[in-house]
Amino acid sequence: MDLAAVILIQVLYAIASLVVISSGLAVIFGMMKVINLAHGEFMMLGAYATIEAIRVGINLWIAIFVVAPLAVGVIGIVLERIFIRHLYGRMVDTMLATWGLSLLLIGVVTSIAGNTTAGVSAPLGNFTIGAYSVSAYTLVIIAVGVVLALALRWVLLHTSLGLIARGTTQNPKMADALGINPGVVYSVTFAVGAALSGLAGGLLAPLTGVVPTMGGAFIAKAFITVIAGGPAILVGLISASALFGTINQIATFVTTPVLGEVALLVAAIIMLRLLPQGITGRFFKRSL
Amino acid sequence: MKVLNEPSARLQSPGPLQRFSQSWKSAALTLAIGLVLLFCLPRVLDDFTLVQATIYVVMSILAVSLGFIWGYGGILCFGQSAFFGLGAYTYAIAVTNLGDSTVPFVLAIVVPAVFAAALGYIIFYGRLSDVYMGVITLTVTLILFNLINSTAGPEWKIGVAPLGGFNGIPNIAPLNMPGNVDDVIGPRGLFELSLGMLLLVYLLLRALLAVKLGRVIVASKENEQRVLLLGYDARAYKLFTFVLGAAIAGLAGCLYANWGAFTSPTIFGLAQSAQIIIWVIVGGLGTLVGPIVGCVAIQWLTSQIGTQQVINSNLVLGAILVIFVLLVPKGIVPGCGSVGAAMAARMRRRPVVADQHKLHKPSDEIEANTLAIDSHRETSQ
Numbered sequence: 001m002d003l004a005a006v007i008l009i010q011v012l013y014a015i016a017s018l019v020v021i022s023s024g025l026a027v028i029f030g031m032m033k034v035i036n037l038a039h040g041e042f043m044m045l046g047a048y049a050t051i052e053a054i055r056v057g058i059n060l061w062i063a064i065f066v067v068a069p070l071a072v073g074v075i076g077i078v079l080e081r082i083f084i085r086h087l088y089g090r091m092v093d094t095m096l097a098t099w100g101l102s103l104l105l106i107g108v109v110t111s112i113a114g115n116t117t118a119g120v121s122a123p124l125g126n127f128t129i130g131a132y133s134v135s136a137y138t139l140v141i142i143a144v145g146v147v148l149a150l151a152l153r154w155v156l157l158h159t160s161l162g163l164i165a166r167g168t169t170q171n172p173k174m175a176d177a178l179g180i181n182p183g184v185v186y187s188v189t190f191a192v193g194a195a196l197s198g199l200a201g202g203l204l205a206p207l208t209g210v211v212p213t214m215g216g217a218f219i220a221k222a223f224i225t226v227i228a229g230g231p232a233i234l235v236g237l238i239s240a241s242a243l244f245g246t247i248n249q250i251a252t253f254v255t256t257p258v259l260g261e262v263a264l265l266v267a268a269i270i271m272l273r274l275l276p277q278g279i280t281g282r283f284f285k286r287s288l
Numbered sequence: 289m290k291v292l293n294e295p296s297a298r299l300q301s302p303g304p305l306q307r308f309s310q311s312w313k314s315a316a317l318t319l320a321i322g323l324v325l326l327f328c329l330p331r332v333l334d335d336f337t338l339v340q341a342t343i344y345v346v347m348s349i350l351a352v353s354l355g356f357i358w359g360y361g362g363i364l365c366f367g368q369s370a371f372f373g374l375g376a377y378t379y380a381i382a383v384t385n386l387g388d389s390t391v392p393f394v395l396a397i398v399v400p401a402v403f404a405a406a407l408g409y410i411i412f413y414g415r416l417s418d419v420y421m422g423v424i425t426l427t428v429t430l431i432l433f434n435l436i437n438s439t440a441g442p443e444w445k446i447g448v449a450p451l452g453g454f455n456g457i458p459n460i461a462p463l464n465m466p467g468n469v470d471d472v473i474g475p476r477g478l479f480e481l482s483l484g485m486l487l488l489v490y491l492l493l494r495a496l497l498a499v500k501l502g503r504v505i506v507a508s509k510e511n512e513q514r515v516l517l518l519g520y521d522a523r524a525y526k527l528f529t530f531v532l533g534a535a536i537a538g539l540a541g542c543l544y545a546n547w548g549a550f551t552s553p554t555i556f557g558l559a560q561s562a563q564i565i566i567w568v569i570v571g572g573l574g575t576l577v578g579p580i581v582g583c584v585a586i587q588w589l590t591s592q593i594g595t596q597q598v599i600n601s602n603l604v605l606g607a608i609l610v611i612f613v614l615l616v617p618k619g620i621v622p623g624c625g626s627v628g629a630a631m632a633a634r635m636r637r638r639p640v641v642a643d644q645h646k647l648h649k650p651s652d653e654i655e656a657n658t659l660a661i662d663s664h665r666e667t668s669q
Contacts, residue, residue: 096565
């Protein structure tokens with residue numbers, strides 16, 4: 001019974017962490033059809049922002065939930081204005097340019113911070129379920145995953161910002177004719193996506209070693225989740241995260257963590273053969 | 289469906305430059321240069337420099353493999369290093385088990401090709417778009433990296449060959465003459481073999497592009513729908529292109545394992561995949577010489593950066609990639625070619641641009657139709 005509870009928590013944690021690391025990418029890809037290969041590096045910047053903020057004496061939670069998203073959001077706006085906006089509608093070029101950006105950001109951070117691992121210890125300590133000890137921070141990630149999904153839904157459905165963003169992505173010319181500047185909308189959307197990536201990086205900073213190349217560890221998982229999710233941003237993100245998180249955690253439990261990741265990625269490739277349009281290309285078609 | 293190399297440029301105006309680059313003359317010129325290098329360099333260079341030159345040649349083979357499938361097949365493979373690494377690992381494992389290197393050499397080409405066939409089946413017969421293709425190939429590379437990286441323990445072995453995990457496989461036996469294990473290839477022999485293989489691959493691909501098979505491959509890239517309507521199964525042609533590219537990358541991997549007598553999981557890494565893409569973009573998409581030029585230039589640049597501490601090589605490579613995508617999307621070789629053609633035209637005092645517009649009016653219309661079909665297809669999806 002205790003074991004079942006622990007496994008349940010771990011599965012929920014795997015699902016929530018997929019939601020957390022993929023949401024920034026899902027917003028940028030889903031709304032703007034830009035595949036941001038620098039996503040992992042945005043997370044890395046968020047993690048560094050968190051660590052630097054803690055170093056100057058800012059509270060850990062403020063560093064994670066305020067400093068990291070703000071810092072990366074601002075960097076996102078700058079990069080969008082300089083590079084990305086020239087490439088809208090050219091998906092392949094955008095992929096290549098953002099890959100260049102990713103290398104560039106790794107290079108810049110390596111030059112500044114050095115190629116060493118920094119880190120903070122996970123807060124809140126552990127609690128026990130029967131004979132098992134679980135990190136309390138796991139519950140924080142699960143909570144953030146849930147809040148993030150609800151917040152995305154609320155912003156997209158119930159605020160004028162969400163309405164404008166959805167309208168602009170569906171028909172930029174019409175939005176333009178109605179007095180909305182699509183360029184500004186794209187900039188804001190990109191910044192929101194970047195901020196979400198920064199938040200994810202900040203959240204993961206206590207769990208992983210923070211190095212300039214840490215982005216590579218998340219990028220494949222995040223991409224595969226977003227692409228397997230399909231056209232509906234939110235439902236796709238959640239359903240794909242649920243599917244892959246469960247597969248990942250069960251395979252990890254049965255074998256090793258590395259084989260768990262491999263199982264996730266292999267499952268994703270097989271699934272794309274069966275459902276090339278992603279999960280929401282076949283099911284929940286009319287959802288958000 | 290927009291790829292860096294605008295296909296319309298070629299469709300509209302097969303100018304003198306285009307005709308030259310597709311004629312047998314340019315192939316013969318490249319071959320002549322290659323043969324001169326093949327015979328002169330081993331006589332001129334000392335052993336150390338020759339070994340350095342060998343790695344440029346080996347990487348050039350890898351660059352050509354991506355230059356072919358991307359520039360001519362329209363297949364944006366972000367994981368060409370997967371096949372390269374598979375070739376290196378296959379050779380290392382097989383030669384440790386078998387002793388004689390003849391079968392391992394063949395296996396290093398066949399295994400990546402078979403792997404590419406399975407992966408390509410999923411991608412092309414699932415009708416996934418270029419963007420998904422890029423992401424999937426990248427994912428596969430990372431899977432291989434993670435897998436091989438985690439095989440450090442002594443229990444991970446194939447036959448008598450330990451996989452070595454993140455330590456890699458050291459002391460890989462070099463190639464030997466078929467049937468005679470003691471007659472191994474030396475540094476000079478490896479250089480000659482590598483350059484010979486590069487020339488062979490180049491000629492083979494040029495010949496392929498000149499016959500019907502190659503034309504259908506290029507056509508599937510330009511307009512897959514029209515190729516389908518003309519009765520060719522574009523998926524099969526793309527699969528063939530992909531498998532051929534993987535086989536060439538596997539060959540490069542085999543030579544790479546010979547060059548350093550060592551292979552490690554980093555050849556599956558993101559950095560390696562990014563480098564191959566950068567070589568091709570910098571050299572020029574849609575040519576076979578371009579990737580070689582780009583590869584040599586970038587490799588040289590990276591080794592120069594490695595000798596100093598101030599600038600980080602990732603920073604430079606990233607900047608180069610961004611700058612080329614935004615500002616020089618055609619790459620060095622086609623860029624230089626068109627500058628050269630423009631200068632030649634000016635010397636002959638002929639208003640080339642106006643001429644071409646008059647001459648190629650009908651094909652402009654065809655192009656417009658193509659775009660209409662393309663956009664229709666995109667909206668209907």
